[in-house]
Amino acid sequence: MSQRPRLFGWRCCACLLLIVALIWAAVHQLRQPLWDEPEIVLEMGGTYEGLRKKSSAPFSPEIRGHIWSGIPMTDAKLRFVDSQFGFTTPAARFFSVGFDDNVIYSVRMSPQIEPLLIDDALKVVLDLQNQWRERGWVAKGLRENPTIADTPEWRAYLRKGILSGRSFWQAGDKYQAMLLLGRFEDYRNPTEERYLITLALAKPWVPFDEIEDLYNEPSHFPAPQPRQ
The missing domain is CATH 1.20.5 (Single alpha-helices involved in coiled-coils or other helix-helix interfaces)
Structure with missing residues (x-):
């Protein structure tokens, strides 16, 4: 019992x-x-408080001061909010947001978790360029900085590791983006060709319409031009 x-x-x-x-x-x-997939939901000109409220990724505490930078506290993708020019990125480990009196004025990030093989790196770059093109962004400075493409010429150019591929994109008079793709020496994978992507985003800072015809000296390492 x-x-x-x-x-x-x-x-x-x-x-x-x-x-x-x-x-x-x-x-x-x-x-x-x-x-x-935590994300940082960001609007240029938005506030620090708004970013923290809308984002699913935790963000670093506010730093008192006129100009300062904050970072996500975990790997996070970017969702850039704009009714016309918005876009998204893959998750990033390096991700920095610039604030001026707690108002967002810039973003600098590497939209990847680790250095990538060339196939994967080009997929990320081409996806970003396609998003911008479809949303009305316009490529700028094409004579010196043609848009990056997945071609044998571009792969050979990047493999040299002398210069990074670089393209500039502009959204009206609101935003400008600089996209870099370069070879990176990854100590964890010393026998592999790895690549690093960098994305910078802010209000237009390079006046392409004013300077495009000022410099005519050819580059010693010209980037591949689009095929005709």
Whole structure:
């Protein structure tokens, strides 16, 4: 008789533990997309408070001062908010947001978690350029900085590791983006060709319409021009 209450109690505890485990697993499954892909939701001219409220990735505390930079506290992708010119990036480990009196004025990031093989790096770069093109961004400075393409000429140019591929894009008079793709010596993969992407975004800072015809000296290492 004394064994039955103990056995009954043990079974109740086991059932309760099983139910708790199932509930935890279900909650984990529902929240997993948020954990896997945290994002920084950013609007140029928006505020620090707005960025923290809209983003699913935790962000560094405010630093008192006129101009300062903040960073996400985890790997995070960028969702750049604009009704016409918005775009998204893959998750980034290097990600810095510039603030002026807590108002966002710049972004600098590397839209990747680690240095990438050339195939993967070009996929990221071409996707960003395609997003910009489809959203009405215009490539600028094409004579010296043609848009990056997946061609044998571009692959050979990047493989040299002398200069990075560079393209500039502009969204009306609102934003300008500079995209860099260069070879990177990755100490963790010393026998592989790895590449690093850098994206800088702010209000237009290079006046291409004014300077494009001022310099005619050819580059010693010209980037590949688009095929005719």
